[in-house]
Amino acid sequence: MSMLVAVGVVGRIVFGQLALASPTPVYGILIKVGLTETLAFVSGFVFGSALGFLTGGLIIAISDFFMIPGAWTPFIAAIIGIFGLSGGAIRRLAANPSALMLGASAAFLTVLSEFLQNAWFAWFFNMPILAALAMAIPSMATAAVNNIVLFTAVAPRIIRLIQEATRRPSRLGGERTDSS
Numbered sequence: 014m015s016m017l018v019a020v021g022v023v024g025r026i027v028f029g030q031l032a033l034a035s036p037t038p039v040y041g042i043l044i045k046v047g048l049t050e051t052l053a054f055v056s057g058f059v060f061g062s063a064l065g066f067l068t069g070g071l072i073i074a075i076s077d078f079f080m081i082p083g084a085w086t087p088f089i090a091a092i093i094g095i096f097g098l099s100g101g102a103i104r105r106l107a108a109n110p111s112a113l114m115l116g117a118s119a120a121f122l123t124v125l126s127e128f129l130q131n132a133w134f135a136w137f138f139n140m141p142i143l144a145a146l147a148m149a150i151p152s153m154a155t156a157a158v159n160n161i162v163l164f165t166a167v168a169p170r171i172i173r174l175i176q177e178a179t180r181r182p183s184r185l186g187g188e189r190t191d192s193s
């Protein structure tokens with residue numbers, strides 16, 4: 014789990030710094046290219062909902078500490094934690110989910126996440142929610158495409174790698190089981 018958090022933090026900081034250094038206002042688009050949501054989902058799928066929620070929250074909280082921390086940090090951390098909670102829930106539904114199920118999950122979670130983030134933004138800055146949602150359309154589109162691609166193409170591979178890495182042979186030479 015700590016490796017997923019570390020990779021997520023570094024990725025989010027790198028894309029955030031690239032976005033801030035860009036001469037055009039692309040922060041909301043570039044920050045969505047990171048693996049944050051995917052890594053939270055993977056953590057929840059492999060380690061359970063609680064640790065998935067914690068992974069998503071830690072990625073946001075730690076990376077914001079190095080980027081632009083603010084009153085939004087705990088809210089965004091909780092919202093991204095929902096991806097981790099959902100990863101654990103999906104595992105209970107299907108131990109080996111199809112690409113269609115992962116893509117649909119990514120689309121639904123992205124819409125939910127973007128709505129919640131922009132609703133919080135509108136509330137915090139005292140602006141109409143429709144105005145906040147309209148301003149965030151490029152960011153939302155980028156997040157949706159990014160998450161669908163990463164959930165269907167990258168997440169299954171990361172899940173397999175973690176599952177293989179955590180299945181070590183026992184001292185007796187056989188495969189370790191969940192009860193050992």
